Amino acid sequence: MLDADQHRVGYIQKRLAGGDTSNGVAGASWDGQTTDVGTYLPASNVGVGAVSHKMIGTTAAPDGTSAVRQTVIIDSGSDVPWVQCQPCPLLVCHPQRDPLFDPATSTTYSAVPCSSAACARLGPYRRGCSANVQCQFGFTYTDGATATGTYSSDDLTLGPYDVVRGFLFGCAHADRGSTFSFDVSGTLALGGGAQSFVQQTATQYGRVFSYCIPPSPSSLGFITLGVPPQRAALVPTFVSTPLLSSSSMPPTFYRVLLRAIIVAGRPLPVPPTVFSASSVIASTIVISRLPPTAYQALRAAFRSAMTMYRTAPPVSILDTCYDFTGVRSITLPSIALVFDGGATVNLDAAGILLQGCLAFAPTATDRMPGFIGNVQQRTLEVVYDVPGKAIRFRSAAC
Structure with missing residues (x-):
């Protein structure tokens, strides 16, 4: 699954960079x-x-x-x-x-x-x-x-x-x-x-x-x-970030701008310029990809908050894994993604780990497009409002 996810990420990055992928499309990962x-x-x-x-x-x-x-x-x-x-x-x-x-x-x-x-x-x-x-x-x-x-x-x-x-x-x-x-x-x-x-x-x-x-x-x-009329009363519960568009980018993919990450209530010590590249948000990308500088800071903060648990060997592209055998309850540090416009999205506990591993991975360079994966989207209602040029999030929606 993770290998297929990595292939899909590579394909999308190549398309966003203007590479020749005319004979291919990205496969779904779950x-x-x-x-x-x-x-x-x-x-x-x-x-x-x-x-x-x-x-x-x-x-x-x-x-x-x-x-x-x-x-x-x-x-x-x-x-x-x-x-x-x-x-x-x-x-x-x-x-x-x-x-x-x-x-x-x-x-x-x-x-x-x-x-x-x-x-x-x-x-x-x-x-x-x-x-x-x-x-x-x-x-x-x-x-x-x-x-x-x-x-x-x-x-x-x-x-x-x-x-x-x-x-x-x-x-x-x-x-x-x-x-x-x-x-x-x-x-x-x-x-x-x-x-x-x-x-x-x-x-x-x-x-x-x-x-x-x-x-x-x-x-x-x-x-x-669509947007049913009866949903109008729910609008205040959503946070919104601009949906990016560019004539030089393929219209297939929906892109947003990640501005910061907060772990256990503290923003990661990462310069804002690290998040200068856009992030693709998609239903079929499993693992979120971050600029390497941001990922390393996230990994360090997460590991620091998880020292009470036994570590486990890496799994494919996931390098921060834990052995929870015999553990009755797990306490995870909170993680929030902050998007352009100030939209702060608190991840559900189910959106942090994938089979015992931190469900994030780095891109090759800080300048490459990132991804918001479907693991991180768990329990969130994600609204794609194309004419309104916005992506909206509502927590604890399912």
């Missing part, structure tokens, strides 16, 4: 949780079952005659939604829990024509045409996994009253690799690119979404599409 999550919709407020970092929707006719429930990864760092479709033999496709979507049974399905604007917008994800008619899509993930098939259109149903007409997605007929070791049908891409779910549903959900990653497998989280 922290191992498999909890049930509710999906809250702005109009109907109907819950749809799901799994941690995953949600279930239905592809095809909203009348239910050919709708198929699909469990998909929630990925705020990718742009092209896709699911496996018939035909998709197991020799070239991965197993999934849900029935494969069969385009032949849907009266609302159509393949995207090669000559269409939608096909042109695929950009680097376009993989030519089938019989000079049907637009083809394809990815090569950072771990070598691939997904290819027909770029398609159909009605996506998220609840009895929430239907996305003419939803564009990849209908994969072949995909292999470690990225697809989970029993999911595909990915709900929530990135900032033109092909993403967020952009396609701009008129319905206003390019606003939020989620809350639960603290443990026995807890519940949620994903919200």
